[in-house]
Each structure stands twice: as structure tokens, then as C-alpha cells.
Amino acid sequence: MGSYVSYQHISPSHQAYIANISTNVEPSTYEEAITDSRWVHAMNQELHVLKDNGTWNLIPLPHSQSVIGCKWVCKIKYKSDGTVERYNARLVAKGYNQTVEIDYQETFSLVVKMVTIRMVIALDVAESWPLFQMNVYNAFLQGDLLEDVFIEIPKGLKVQGETPMRKYALELLVEAGLTRGKVALTPLECNMKLTVAEQVDGKATKLVDLVEDVQQYQRMIGKLLYLTISRTDIAYTVHTLSQFM
Structure with a gap:
């Protein structure tokens, strides 16, 4: 590998960044995540935000309605020097189990295009503007659904009773x-x-x-x-x- 990959010309801070992201392991299942208090805190924080936003109501599944599964996606967010900024847990629906024209008619993905990001960064450098990063919890939920969507109760949610x-x-x-x-x-x-x-x-x-x-x-x-x-x-x-x- 030394003949093809070399870290000699990389700055010490970048080397530390690579070492950190290579050492830390992100859990792939809920069962793995609950063994670490940091991930438990991250999941509880996500559930707390979902509750505060009034994202869902707990009801029995109506007849003739299909339920969508959900899962936890755990990601570690790093600072520029490679140190951990936060442990990020997101609850996502298993939309890949749905069938177009049967379970849904259209999709909307709130993801910015990379060409837009490059343009903003280039403009920022040219104008010497300060650049800040902000994390918005549940950004994809800041809207109203026109349809009723039924998902299974997520793991980790303590239901009263x-x-x-x-x-x-x-x-x-x-x-x-x-x-x-x-x-x-x-x-x-x-x-x-x-x-x-x-x-x-x-x-x-x-x-x-x-x-x-x-x-x-x-x-x-x-x-x-x-x-x-x-x-x-x-x-x-x-x-x-x-x-x-």
C-alpha cells in the first residue's frame, strides 16, 4: 500500500482527521447503538425533537392500511481538525419498501445540489465573507403532509402504558x-x-x-x-x- 498511498504530504491536522474517522466506528443497528451511552443520548434527543414538533400521533393501525418500517441511522460529525463534534442519530422511514403508483405518487428530496454548494463557496471566497455551518434538526419535517402516513413504532420509543x-x-x-x-x-x-x-x-x-x-x-x-x-x-x-x- 505504501507504493500507492502516502500521507507524507498531508498536514498534521489532516492526518489527525483521517486517523479519527478511521478509528471511530458507527453502529449499523439499534442493538449496537444502545450499548453506548453517547448514541443513546443522541437517539433520545432525536425522539425529543420529534415529540416537540408534533411529528406523529400514536394510534392503532387502521384496517386496510399498510405500515412503513423505520430504522436508526447513526453518523459521527467531525470538526475540521478531526475531533468529534457530535453523535448524530436520525430516525428514517424505510421508503425503499414502497411501490410507486401504489404507495406514493411522487417524491421530494430536500437535498442541495453539489454545483450549488461549489458556487456558494466560490462566491464566499471571492467576497471574503465569513462562512458558518448550522445543523437544523428534522429539517425534512418542516412541512405539512397532505396524506396520512403510517409507520411502525421506532425502537427506543417508550410508549406510555x-x-x-x-x-x-x-x-x-x-x-x-x-x-x-x-x-x-x-x-x-x-x-x-x-x-x-x-x-x-x-x-x-x-x-x-x-x-x-x-x-x-x-x-x-x-x-x-x-x-x-x-x-x-x-x-x-x-x-x-x-x-x-
């Missing part, structure tokens, strides 16, 4: 003795029709005969109904089962 509801659901599993139950793809089998009486060995058997403790069944349905406040994906199944209380 999420932790208590998770604990509540785990307690239900313990009470029902289903902590070792297998995960099902759907809460209720497709096209399944439930009736008050089932045919067991050729005889009509009522619910009271199929369930050992009817009161426990009714108590569990009541608790599941409360859980549907945050778990809308099981609402249909729970309301179906509640018809047999």
Missing part, C-alpha cells in the same frame, strides 16, 4: 398456565365458527361441560377484554369468545 400492559399479559399467561404455550400465527383459526354447543363423541356438549371452571373462563375473558385496549390484534378473537360467557 406499554410496560404495564406487558406485565399484565405475562400475569395472564401464568394464571392460565400457558407460559410454555407455543406461539400461534393467528389468534383464531381462519373460517372457524364457534357455537354454544359442540359435538363430542356424537353428543351435543354445552360450554359448561367443556370447561372445568366456567367462572375462571369468564374471569379470563374479562381480563383479556381489558388487554385489547393495547393489543388490538386480539380484539376480534376476544370479542368472539366473550359471546359464550
Whole structure:
């Protein structure tokens, strides 16, 4: 490499800059980022700005609506001497998963052209103007959307009531003795029709005969109904089962 790449003619400050940007590693996943308090602070700052700007509202996903994924992009911003200026975390939507004419009609990218930057710098040098750099948080969000866009809840966002509801659901599993139950793809089998009486060995058997403790069944349905406040994906199944209380 020494025959092709040499740093001998580079100034010491530029050498320090190259050394720093080559040493520092930017996380590529959320799981990597949360192990470093500096990136955690950067992500919390981004979420705080999004909240202050009223960027979104937390709602259940409406039927027939598709959801767009999102991810964290972490970048280190350097000063001219190679020292770290700040750790920058941005929450971006996975727009590459969308299909033109189906998910959107047109795009708009708020990115300046390099020819414009060169022209401004050249004019600045010619006129001896002072040049400053400014970072605008969420610059791409300073506008109003005409359409409703649904994105998944970003990792790291603490939703009020999420932790208590998770604990509540785990307690239900313990009470029902289903902590070792297998995960099902759907809460209720497709096209399944439930009736008050089932045919067991050729005889009509009522619910009271199929369930050992009817009161426990009714108590569990009541608790599941409360859980549907945050778990809308099981609402249909729970309301179906509640018809047999």
C-alpha cells in the first residue's frame, strides 16, 4: 500500500482527521447503538425533537392500511481538525419498501445540489465573507403532509402504558398456565365458527361441560377484554369468545 498511498504530504491536522474517522466506528443497528451511552443520548434527543414538533400521533393501525418500517441511522460529525463534534442519530422511514403508483405518487428530496454548494463557496471566497455551518434538526419535517402516513413504532420509543400492559399479559399467561404455550400465527383459526354447543363423541356438549371452571373462563375473558385496549390484534378473537360467557 505504501507504493500507492502516502500521507507524507498531508498536514498534521489532516492526518489527525483521517486517523479519527478511521478509528471511530458507527453502529449499523439499534442493538449496537444502545450499548453506548453517547448514541443513546443522541437517539433520545432525536425522539425529543420529534415529540416537540408534533411529528406523529400514536394510534392503532387502521384496517386496510399498510405500515412503513423505520430504522436508526447513526453518523459521527467531525470538526475540521478531526475531533468529534457530535453523535448524530436520525430516525428514517424505510421508503425503499414502497411501490410507486401504489404507495406514493411522487417524491421530494430536500437535498442541495453539489454545483450549488461549489458556487456558494466560490462566491464566499471571492467576497471574503465569513462562512458558518448550522445543523437544523428534522429539517425534512418542516412541512405539512397532505396524506396520512403510517409507520411502525421506532425502537427506543417508550410508549406510555406499554410496560404495564406487558406485565399484565405475562400475569395472564401464568394464571392460565400457558407460559410454555407455543406461539400461534393467528389468534383464531381462519373460517372457524364457534357455537354454544359442540359435538363430542356424537353428543351435543354445552360450554359448561367443556370447561372445568366456567367462572375462571369468564374471569379470563374479562381480563383479556381489558388487554385489547393495547393489543388490538386480539380484539376480534376476544370479542368472539366473550359471546359464550
